[in-house]
Each structure stands twice: as C-alpha cells, then as structure tokens.
Amino acid sequence: MSALATMFSHAYLREAFLAGTFVALAAGLVGYLLVLRAQVFTADALSHVSFTGAFAALALGLDLRVGLFATTVLVGLGMAAAGRRAKPDDVVIGGAFAWVLGLGVLLLTLYTTRRSAGNGAASVTVLFGSVFGIGHGRAVAAAAIGLGVCLLLAIVARPLIFASLDETVAAVRGVPVRLLGFGFLALTAVAAAEATQVVGSLLILGLVAAPAGAAARLVGNPYRALPLSGALAVLSVWAGLTIAYLVPVLPPSFAILAVATGLLVAALLTGRLRRRSRRRSLAPGTDRVPAVRGG
Template sequence: MDELLSQLFNFTDYGQLLALVKNSIIAGAMLGLVGGLIGTFVMMRDLAFAVHGISELSFAGAAAALLFGVNVVAGSLLGSLLAAILLGLLGTKARDRNSITAVLMPFGLGLGILCLSLYEGRAANKFGLLTGQIVSVDDPQLTLLIGISIVVLIGLFLIWRPLTFASVDEDVARARGLPVDRIGIVFMVLLGLATAVSIQIVGALLVLALLVTPAAAAMRVTTSPLYTPLLSVAFAVISVVGGILLALGGGLPISPYVTTISFFIYCVCRLIGWARAKKGQPGRRIERVRVSA
C-alpha cells in the first residue's frame, strides 16, 4: 500500500518538476475557463452525449495527424469541427442527434485505433491522445490553444443572450424570430473547438470530466444564470489545475486525477442539494431568465 501511495503521490523534487509543466498549468486554467462556460450550455441543451461523439472524431483526427506526421492539434480540430457541423446540421432534434452521435462514436474510435495501430512512433504519444499528457504542451501548442480558446470565448460572448434564450425555451425563441438553427450550429462549432483543445490535456476518453461534470455539479446547487457559469468555471479550473499538480508527483497521466477531483466535486454538490431539499429549503434558487429577442 505504501509503495502504491508513493507512486501516486510522490513529491520528491517537486519544485524542480513544477517548472516543467508551466505551460500545462496555463493551458489547464484556460481550458477550465472555456470548459466551465461552454459546459453550462452543454447541460442546458442536453448535449452531454454529443460531446463524447465529437471527442471520438477529434481523437480520430489527432491520431491520423500523428500517423501522417502533421500537426496533431490541426488534425484534432478538423475531426471535431466535422463532427460538430454534422450534429448541428442533422441533429436538430434530440432523437436524431443521439442516433447520429451513436453512429459517429464507434466510427471515430475505430478509425483512431486504426491510425494508432499503424503509427510506429513513441507509445507515449498514442497513450496521450486517449488519457492526456502532463508535459505535452510546448510553446507553439500553448499559443495555438490560447488562440482557439479566445475565439471560443469571444464567440460565446457574442451569442450568449440569444443562446441562453434558445436553450431555455427554443419554441418561444423561434416564435420571437431568433435564428435558432443558426445559433445552434454556431454553438456546435464552438463546442467542437473547445473539445479539440481539451483533448490535448485530458485525452479523448475523459473529456466529459472537463466539459460536462463541472457544469452538472454547479447545477446541483444553483440555477442562477449568473452563479451557474461562475461555479462551473471554478470547478473546472480546480479539477484541471489540481489534477496537473497531483499528477506531477506520480508522473502518471493526468486524466485519473482530473476525473477524480471532478467527480468528488460533483458528489459534494449532490449531497448539498440533497441536504437542502431534505430540509425543505431547495438550494437551487430558480430565477427567470430574461432575454430580449
């Protein structure tokens, strides 16, 4: 047991190792901000399953890029955008979206596994696409990641109010004349970009811990349109940055640490919500979302 604990949490020469993951910490904080904000709309629009489908196509694109020796982030972006656009165009209804996602997931995963099987480079590169790598973010990748994250944040800012309206009550938003379908496609593109950059840190298999779980936890304790995204961002940043700092000690993939922290936060939020409901004082204060058309 002691040997296992020392492997999981080994902080010998921790200060020297910390300098090696400066880029990953910056990237993790940025992804926590992006993931926390966009995850709020993922939950509101019931797109958690779609995130997994997009991540599988993103993984396939990254694996193909690795095989052919081109930029992995570019391959990941291409796969994510392809899946996001397909879901945005064809999956306007939840039933259609789920069926399309179920078709894309095995195709993307199978294609990615094929590319990794043919790849003859380092095994760490293969494993990192699935579970994340703690020191995989170099300066060019960090610059690209920050640039894409800024694009996602600006896009969310520009469509925040109509997207909120369309997410809360699509029929009323459509009756008010909002271009609900176009807003949905734009959001799916932003989600695809966020998924692609998240894979570089937490890996394709566990991207839900960044884009879904923090927002789901926040919604267990509040439905305020202000506090929900703020709490979601806080939970996401704590999960990613905390996971990186813990993983550094053990020299293991960061994804188990990130997912464990994220799951612990979710469990605590569920307990808080359950305790408040038991006392007859629901902790989630419902506020009317007022959005002008």
C-alpha cells in the first residue's frame, strides 16, 4: 500500500500513464471496429509495418517516429486501395504482411551492422516498447495523437458501424463506404504506430484485439461495446503499469498484455456460462408455473 501511495511521485510513471491512457483508448476503439469489420488481421500486418518503418528510419539515421508513422499510414492506405470498397481481404493483407516483414528483417540487419553503435537499445524499444522510458514531450505527443484518433473515430463511428454491418445497404443509402474505409485504415495505422511506444510492434495485436474481443462477447450492441472496448484497453494499461511498477522484474508490455488477455479469457468464460444458463432455462421440463396473485 505504501508503494501504491508513492507511485505517482515518480515522473517516469506519470508520463507512462499519460501516454498509455490515450494510446490504449485509441487502440481499444480501433480494435472493436476491426473486430466488427472482420479485419483483425489488418492490425497484425500493420504492427509489422510499424516495425519495418521504424528500422527504415533508423537505418537512414532519422528519428524512428518518422518512418514509423509514414510507412504505416502509407501501407495502410495501399491495402485499402487494393481492397474492394477499401476493405482489403486476407490475400491482400497476407501479401503485404509477408513482403513488409521480409523488408523489415533486411532493414534490421542493415541497422544493427551499420548504425546501432550509437543507439543499441532502439531495436528492443521498437520490438517490445519502452513506456517507462518515454519522456515528457513524447508522452504529451502520444496523448495528443491518441486523443485525436479517438475524436475522429467518434465523428465517423455511426456511419462506419452502419457500413461495417451491411456495406451494401449503407452504400445504397448514400454512406461513403469506400471513403470511410480509407479513413478508418489510416486511423488504424496511426493507432498501431503510436501503440508501438507502449507495447512494441510485436505485441500491438494483443492490445488491439484482446479488449475488443472481450467487449464483443460481453455486449451485443455495437454502440455500447465500442466504448467498453476502449475502457477495457485503458484498464489493461493502468493495471499493467501498476503491476510492472510493483514487480520490477516484469516488463510493462508483458504486464499490459497479460491483463488484456485475462480480460478476454474472463469474457469468454462469462459468455459460455451465459449460454449454458440459457440452454438450461430452455430445456424441456424446466418451465415453471408462474405464481398466482390474488385473494
């Protein structure tokens, strides 16, 4: 309890909570829409694109965030252009995934053999995140970008959910389905690039998919499940950072993903119990005669 009481006296932890909160909120909202649109594999592909973009910038001697955002957004828009109504299928996503991952291995080799002497920890940061090492300026920038993604998603949420549930009817009713697809993948790319600083490119999919999967199984209404997914992602980051602070041997990215996975498992078990209870109530011989009121 004394450790918890003094936790926020550390500047690095305050910066981690500031950046992690808004990055997680954006990842949770994007993740639920990816689940709703059956595009979760897109997040996995873009996580590897962020890995490649970061090492491209490092190999050229640039700030890794330049390559991180530029490459991820460009590849996201490219996948949207290759898909029907800006919704790429598994073939397009898998092709981009394989090509970009191979390119990332090449760039990692170039970086480690030529330029890593001055910044040897950069490769670990890109792959696994370094939220406890984020400075004040980067924390504020991450929070601002995450908040911007959330606000833009709030603006397009209603037509995007409509298009995700039935894109044909949405198109007939005048919803710009293709334009929404491009915009959504651009926001997904930004959220994936930003999440690299918190959990690393290899673990982005867990922060995006696990809270969203839990929300989708707990709540059927998409307008309620969307904010729930964001809340569960934020909870995962808050709990993960706290656990990593109390148990220093645990990396924060591992702790965050462990909490997110635990929430998903709990949601799956809850859904199974609900279905079992519903089957029992509908089974023959379980009907009950309602009590008769009166004198």
